[in-house]
Amino acid sequence: MRIYNTRTRAKEDFESRLAGKVGIYACGPTVYNHIHIGNARTFLNFDMIRRYLAFAGYDVTFVQNITDVDDKIISQAKQEYGDELASGAMSPEEATQLVAQKYTDAFERAMSDLRMLPIEPPGAYAPRATEHIDGMIEMIALLIERGYAYEVGGDVYFEVRTFGDYGKLSGRSLDDMRAGERVVVDERKRDPMDFALWKSAKPGEPSWESPWGRGRPGWHIECSVMSAKYLGDSFDIHGGASDLIFPHHENEVAQSEAATGIRPFARIWMHAGLLNVNKEKMAKSLGNFTLLKDVLTQGYDANTIRMLMLGTHYRKPLDFSDSALDEARAKVERFANCFRDAEWAVRTADVSEPSEVSELARACDECETEFRAEMDDDFNTAGALGAIFELVAALNVLLKEKAGALPDADAADVRHAATVIEELAGVLGLKIRSNAKETAAHAGEQGRAALRLPDGSAIAPDEDSMSSLRDSATALGLTVEREEDLVLAVLDKRAEARAARDWAASDAIRDSLREAGLAVEDTPQGQRVTPILSSPRDLAHGSS
Numbered sequence: 001m002r003i004y005n006t007r008t009r010a011k012e013d014f015e016s017r018l019a020g021k022v023g024i025y026a027c028g029p030t031v032y033n034h035i036h037i038g039n040a041r042t043f044l045n046f047d048m049i050r051r052y053l054a055f056a057g058y059d060v061t062f063v064q065n066i067t068d069v070d071d072k073i074i075s076q077a078k079q080e081y082g083d084e085l086a087s088g089a090m091s092p093e094e095a096t097q098l099v100a101q102k103y104t105d106a107f108e109r110a111m112s113d114l115r116m117l118p119i120e121p122p123g124a125y126a127p128r129a130t131e132h133i134d135g136m137i138e139m140i141a142l143l144i145e146r147g148y149a150y151e152v153g154g155d156v157y158f159e160v161r162t163f164g165d166y167g168k169l170s171g172r173s174l175d176d177m178r179a180g181e182r183v184v185v186d187e188r189k190r191d192p193m194d195f196a197l198w199k200s201a202k203p204g205e206p207s208w209e210s211p212w213g214r215g216r217p218g219w220h221i222e223c224s225v226m227s228a229k230y231l232g233d234s235f236d237i238h239g240g241a242s243d244l245i246f247p248h249h250e251n252e253v254a255q256s257e258a259a260t261g262i263r264p265f266a267r268i269w270m271h272a273g274l275l276n277v278n279k280e281k282m283a284k285s286l287g288n289f290t291l292l293k294d295v296l297t298q299g300y301d302a303n304t305i306r307m308l309m310l311g312t313h314y315r316k317p318l319d320f321s322d323s324a325l326d327e328a329r330a331k332v333e334r335f336a337n338c339f340r341d342a343e344w345a346v347r348t349a350d351v352s353e354p355s356e357v358s359e360l361a362r363a364c365d366e367c368e369t370e371f372r373a374e375m376d377d378d379f380n381t382a383g384a385l386g387a388i389f390e391l392v393a394a395l396n397v398l399l400k401e402k403a404g405a406l407p408d409a410d411a412a413d414v415r416h417a418a419t420v421i422e423e424l425a426g427v428l429g430l431k432i433r434s435n436a437k438e439t440a441a442h443a444g445e446q447g448r449a450a451l452r453l454p455d456g457s458a459i460a461p462d463e464d465s466m467s468s469l470r471d472s473a474t475a476l477g478l479t480v481e482r483e484e485d486l487v488l489a490v491l492d493k494r495a496e497a498r499a500a501r502d503w504a505a506s507d508a509i510r511d512s513l514r515e516a517g518l519a520v521e522d523t524p525q526g527q528r529v530t531p532i533l534s535s536p537r538d539l540a541h542g543s544s
């Protein structure tokens with residue numbers, strides 16, 4: 001496997017520090033607002049990297065931190081809890097903690113909507129900065145003791161001149177940086193590029209006790225401390241968005257290597273490309289952002305968003321637009337339709353052993369080989385998807401040729417090809433088996449109840465639909481305790497009616513589900529329910 005290393009500016013053969021194990025640290029969100037689709041791209045790419053390393057046989061430890069103390073969170077807390085803070089009803093610590101928790105919850109919900117692998121021990125950790133303040137104080141004290149940092153009036157700065165390699169990761173000299181950055185003159189700093197490790201407490205801000213008085217940590221130190229805690233002083237892969245290379249990652253290297261004396265801090269630095277809108281970086285500060293949750297409520301599902309993101313190499317910029325989303329959705333439909341056609345074609349066949357010589361069997365082998373080769377080449381997801389699409393095309397050809405009369409020998413190959421497509425797409429987090437019309441639920445936040453369909457996908461009818469469902473349930477004499485059981489209970493009732501050949505009742509129930517925005521179809525496998533959506537574009541843009 002070859003991976004591009006920002007540190008050496010070259011693709012390198014990947015050799016993990018410990019045989020068979022990989023440690024990855026990816027910088028996580030600052031939880032002061034909902035994430036936009038550009039942030040989502042970075043997280044999705046590191047989820048893809050984590051998934052593929054595991055598929056390739058590595059025992060992966062994945063760490064993605066939550067930055068829950070920061071200027072932006074403090075200012076959001078002042079906005080959301082201004083009155084409580086002014087009256088003293090709430091302390092700055094409480095207000096920032098509430099904001100951080102609210103957006104941490106929103107982040108976790110968004111990640112699960114995008115079908116990211118859960119970040120849970122063992123094997124994955126999502127440490128919060130505020131839970132590691134002691135470790136940060138310890139590292140800062142060590143940096144002062146070793147002569148890399150100094151304290152002035154309750155603030156502590158890292159002195160960049162003392163660290164010879166400063167600038168190596170981003171490829172910039174101190175002189176370039178001084179010229180390139182808009183440096184605010186601060187008399188107390190020994191060099192304008194010196195950066196804060198600890199900031200003395202200001203009124204209205206959360207603060208912690210430290211040897212330098214009350215204050216809070218700078219942003220960079222948390223990642224040095226938390227990566228060491230979970231992965232050790234030197235580990236395999238450190239990642240983040242490419243706009244973190246300088247100053248965040250440059251500063252992490254300086255802090256960690258100065259504190260431990262161990263080099264390199266991270267053996268490989270991986271940086272994900274940014275998401276652009278009209279060739280400009282998507283950023284909250286530029287006002288050109290689209291929130292991930294809005295894309296999801298517009299009816300674009302996890303498969304579509306993943307297909308869009310993974311269609312471009314993780315290091316390259318990606319242009320985001322509605323038409324790009326629609327193209328991605330069409331690709332997902334091609335996968336899903338082919339998969340469904342294949343399942344349908346083999347439904348009655350005996351599919352014991354696939355042949356080893358048929359054209360389709362060879363296409364399966366080629367697909368698997370090609371998929372691995374592309375992914376082994378610095379995670380070329382676009383190429384890997386291309387390999388799956390070739391198999392989809394080969395399978396479609398065969399299904400068309402043999403329409404209506406599939407011999408058992410071919411059926412085994414068809415089933416095998418469908419399985420290969422499902423498995424390899426699954427490595428990329430695409431869930432082909434679920435209906436392409438699956439929509440994501442934003443249950444708690446908007447006071448709606450999430451519903452789970454029989455195929456496991458989630459839907460979130462609006463309040464009107466929910467109340468119409470509740471009415472039909474009552475009319476049917478059903479008492480349903482949990483709202484999420486409502487749809488299934490109504491479907492069970494319909495199945496009963498059909499079993500009793502009471503077509504009028506069955507149709508009436510189908511109509512009431514339709515009222516609630518759910519279409520019911522009778523298939524040989526039972527009732528299939530799909531949410532009825534207007535076209536996403538209508539939902540997204542209204543009449544414009």
Ligand SMILES: [Zn+2]
Binds near residue numbers: 027028223248
């Ligand atoms: Zn970081």
